[in-house]
Amino acid sequence: MVSRLVYQMYARRLQAKVLKGARPKHVGVILDGNRRFAESSGNTSHSAGYRQGAHKVRDLLEWCQGLDISQVTLWVLSADNLKRPVEQVDPLFQVLEEELVELAWGQRDSSTPRQMRFFGQLDALSPSLSNALGEAQRITAEYNDYFLNVAIAYGGREEIVHAVKGLLMKYGQEGVSIEEITTRVSAEEIQSHLYLQGIPDPDLIIRTSGEVRLSGFLLWQSVYSEFYFCDAYWPAFRRIDFLRAIRSFQQRQRRYGK
Secondary structure (H helix, E strand, O other), X not given: OHHHHHHXXXXXXXXXXXXXXXXXXEEEEEOOOHHHHHHHOOOXXXXXXXXXXXXXHHHHHHHHHHOOOOEEEEEEEEOHHHHOOHHHHHHHHHHHXXXXXXXXXXXXXXXXXXXXXEEOOHHHOXXXXXXXXXXXXXXXXXXOOEEXXXXXXXXXXXXXXXXXHHHHHHHHHHOOOHXXXXXXXXXXXXXXXXXXXXXXXXXXXXXXXXXOOOOOOOOOOOOOOEEEEOOOOHHHOOHHHHHHHHXXXXXXXXXXXX
């Protein structure tokens, strides 16, 4: 009881301090460590870790709501994860099907409901999961002030290849010559063909589980992002861990192009 009260008091003080500083408008989070959390807890079912991780997303959205963070982007499944044994991938697909639709319906009760958008190699997903993503998008389509972007079957290199292919197809349809293409290709042109167009680059990217790398997450968009790495597995990520990440962001002097 005492430790809980101390935690709550510290969290309130930390939030009050964070609210006085500049806050990121777009936060990306790599939700890493779900399976390892389940194993460290003595649970042989990875589904339990995935489900606890899904529930933690609800907490994260509440924390972001309290700081008026309008864009949240989550990486829940990498393209490389699809190469894992089916007994590892199928439970995650099932949890995503159930939890993402439930999360979408839950937006109706939020004071800052978020439009849910999904990106990645979505054609590699199971039909039932694809249907669930479509339903979540339909449920939240009317919300246009706050957004939850979810990367599924995503890889940063794959996204850039996808964008370049799309750009070349566009030029081909326009009958543009190779010589002219070399003069017209630009960073802006490539960016306009990324999975999600029109969203601001992330100000802050958080990765849980102690891994100190991005693994290709938002490879193009993260060029000026600040990074924060947390040792906690994603299901064990706490409000104070999140607030510490925001505080760390506020203590940095952001430099663009240096």
